[in-house]
Amino acid sequence: KNDRDFKTFQGFPVEVVHQDEKHSDKQKSGLLHEKTEDHLVLNEKGRLLRLPLNGVKQVRLTSPKE
DSSP: OOOOHHHHTTEEEEEEEETTSSSEEEEEEEEEEEOOOOEEEETTTTTEEEEEGEEEEEEEOOOOOO
16 A cells, blocks of 8 residues: 555565556466555565556555465
8 A cells, every 4th residue: 555565565566456557457476576656566476577657556465376
């Protein structure tokens, strides 16, 4: 919900719902890497994904995969 939450939960597994450039809703899962002024960065299996913040609709914590 706020910058402090993103800082607190860095490294935790999250699910993100965002809009792509075609305005379609997409879902990504990964570890929360960081939140910058313009982007949300996820670690998806060792690859860093930069999602524009203006397209992010929801971020929620998930259970770790076993």
